[in-house]
Amino acid sequence: MDVYLPIANLSVNALVMIALGAGVGLLSGMFGVGGGFLTTPLLIVYGIPPTVAAASAASQVTGASVSGVFAHFRRGGVDVKMGVILVAGGIGGSMIGAFLFRFLQASGQIDTVIGIIYVVLLGWIGALMATEAIRSIRVLHGAAAPRPRRRRHHPLVASLPWRTRFYASGLYISPLAPFLLGLGIGMLTVLLGVGGGFILVPAMIYLLGMATSVVVGTSLFQTLFVTMIATMVHATTTKAVDIVLAALLLVGSVVGAQVGARFANRARPEYLRLALAIVVLLVCLRVALGLAWRPDEIYTVELS
Amino acid sequence: MTRRRVGIALLLATPLLMGQAKPVLVPDVSQRDIEIKYSFSGAELLLFGAILFPGGRLPEPGHRTDVAIVLKGPAQSIIIREKEKVAGIWVNAEALRYRSAPSFYAIASSRPITTLVDARTRAIYELGLDSLQLSPASNAAAAVQDRFTRGLVEQRRRTGLFVEAPRAVEITGDVLYRARLTIPARVPTGRFTAETFLIRDGRVLAAAVRDIDVRKTGFERFVTRAADRHAILYGLTAVALSALLGWGAGRFARRK
Numbered sequence: 001m002d003v004y005l006p007i008a009n010l011s012v013n014a015l016v017m018i019a020l021g022a023g024v025g026l027l028s029g030m031f032g033v034g035g036g037f038l039t040t041p042l043l044i045v046y047g048i049p050p051t052v053a054a055a056s057a058a059s060q061v062t063g064a065s066v067s068g069v070f071a072h073f074r075r076g077g078v079d080v081k082m083g084v085i086l087v088a089g090g091i092g093g094s095m096i097g098a099f100l101f102r103f104l105q106a107s108g109q110i111d112t113v114i115g116i117i118y119v120v121l122l123g124w125i126g127a128l129m130a131t132e133a134i135r136s137i138r139v140l141h142g143a144a145a146p147r148p149r150r151r152r153h154h155p156l157v158a159s160l161p162w163r164t165r166f167y168a169s170g171l172y173i174s175p176l177a178p179f180l181l182g183l184g185i186g187m188l189t190v191l192l193g194v195g196g197g198f199i200l201v202p203a204m205i206y207l208l209g210m211a212t213s214v215v216v217g218t219s220l221f222q223t224l225f226v227t228m229i230a231t232m233v234h235a236t237t238t239k240a241v242d243i244v245l246a247a248l249l250l251v252g253s254v255v256g257a258q259v260g261a262r263f264a265n266r267a268r269p270e271y272l273r274l275a276l277a278i279v280v281l282l283v284c285l286r287v288a289l290g291l292a293w294r295p296d297e298i299y300t301v302e303l304s
Numbered sequence: 305m306t307r308r309r310v311g312i313a314l315l316l317a318t319p320l321l322m323g324q325a326k327p328v329l330v331p332d333v334s335q336r337d338i339e340i341k342y343s344f345s346g347a348e349l350l351l352f353g354a355i356l357f358p359g360g361r362l363p364e365p366g367h368r369t370d371v372a373i374v375l376k377g378p379a380q381s382i383i384i385r386e387k388e389k390v391a392g393i394w395v396n397a398e399a400l401r402y403r404s405a406p407s408f409y410a411i412a413s414s415r416p417i418t419t420l421v422d423a424r425t426r427a428i429y430e431l432g433l434d435s436l437q438l439s440p441a442s443n444a445a446a447a448v449q450d451r452f453t454r455g456l457v458e459q460r461r462r463t464g465l466f467v468e469a470p471r472a473v474e475i476t477g478d479v480l481y482r483a484r485l486t487i488p489a490r491v492p493t494g495r496f497t498a499e500t501f502l503i504r505d506g507r508v509l510a511a512a513v514r515d516i517d518v519r520k521t522g523f524e525r526f527v528t529r530a531a532d533r534h535a536i537l538y539g540l541t542a543v544a545l546s547a548l549l550g551w552g553a554g555r556f557a558r559r560k
Binding site: 002003004006007009010011059060062063064065066067068070071108109111112115116224228231232234235236239241243244246247250251254255257258261291292293294295296297298299300301302303304 | 393394531
């Protein structure tokens with residue numbers, strides 16, 4: 001069933017797009033991530049122009065995170081003060097991201113930069129998650145549990161001025177730390193079309209030292225708003241948001257996310273984390289190969 | 305003085321010239337407007353027409369008449385980038401800008417175009433993918449321009465935007481011709497032209513042009529316009545759509 005995408009200017013198989021959304025939604029429901037880090041590269045592999053892919057993937061993440069935010073709000077799992085500061089940073093970051101995007105697009109390096117950032121981030125986060133998951137699986141099988149790390153924020157965070165209290169997170173730190181974190185994630189959201197949850201969650205735990213009960217909810221809160229802003233930024237600057245593509249992906253992903261969430265309730269979290277780490281590393285490998293292999297198209301054409 | 309003499313000579317030669325009058329082409333296309341709708345996945349065009357020989361006399365046998373049809377999309381200003389391996393990864397290195405290059409080019413002919421006319425004529429009428437007259441915006445060396453042009457042709461040929469279809473034109477009884485060409489879904493909108501050339505003995509005897517309009521209609525046109533003219537409203541709609549769909553699915557799942 002072919003459907004014409006008015007902004008991408010090409011026709012795609014609607015069922016493939018819905019299936020792609022469903023697959024990503026399934027993962028996002030299972031692992032509690034937005035799944036943007038999968039959507040963008042998969043769309044590019046399918047033949048959607050990278051700009052349209054990044055611009056339209058962000059709105060899929062919005063859809064995937066919205067019901068999660070409500071769920072976490074109901075059980076008090078969102079540190080609103082922290083979230084608002086992260087979002088404020090995210091707004092600044094998306095502006096910088098939009099500027100970078102245009103600059104890189106003009107110099108023809110956007111695809112390479114997106115590829116390299118993907119490889120570095122996914123490789124790093126994937127390796128981190130894999131080792132952590134394997135360690136906890138070994139604990140399940142009777143290995144001695146390591147002494148629990150004391151929850152502490154990074155010494156760099158402690159050196160920032162204007163400390164304030166974040167009651168829900170149990171922290172007394174400078175608001176500059178989450179602001180800068182939000183800034184970085186906002187840039188990535190616009191550049192890559194990802195929500196950034198896969199970076200934000202470990203950063204909240206290891207850099208800020210937030211209470212784990214509010215980490216996922218606050219991260220989703222930030223993702224929800226920053227992906228909304230990223231969609232607006234793309235709509236007004238690159239004009240590459242394809243609403244038809246976004247709708248197809250959304251239909252698949254919102255259904256997939258619910259199925260995934262149900263499945264996650266029955267699976268062991270340690271194995272889930274290991275599975276996610278493997279998925280992340282596989283995507284990383286695929287993107288890395290794409291950069292290193294001789295591409296089919298040595299020449300690319302773009303409108304000027 | 306000389307001009308008058310030439311004028312008189314021409315006047316005297318008029319009956320002769322009329323006797324030698326060239327054949328005329330009457331071309332047409334199956335669709336003058338192609339509308340891009342949600343289900344658009346390309347369009348097949350039938351390009352057909354008649355060859356009117358002066359006095360209705362068919363050419364003598366041995367002088368075969370051939371037809372070539374060129375279907376061209378609107379010209380675009382483009383940048384071609386060339387990838388190079390730098391430090392182990394493939395990155396865009398050199399680039400060349402062209403002021404105008406056809407977004408779509410298809411040529412159908414009754415015999416391979418290289419056997420019909422020589423390179424000079426091909427270049428004049430832009431007959432064939434190796435004879436496109438692109439205009440680079442910079443004064444790069446001829447060899448570099450050549451390399452990039454070949455790269456462009458290769459890339460567009462692979463995506464089905466540049467097509468060469470030798471022997472795709474069928475000529476019936478030396479007077480009727482027809483050819484089928486496909487416009488893929490990836491073409492830009494705008495005015496396409498279908499040029500028909502009548503070729504005999506390595507010369508172009510007649511040429512005729514038909515226009516074809518490709519445009520988005522209905523919802524597709526509305527979306528494209530909205531995205532371009534009302535960017536903020538369009539963005540808000542996309543955001544609202546995603547938030548509502550996500551929220552709705554969550555509620556629906558919770559109630560079950």
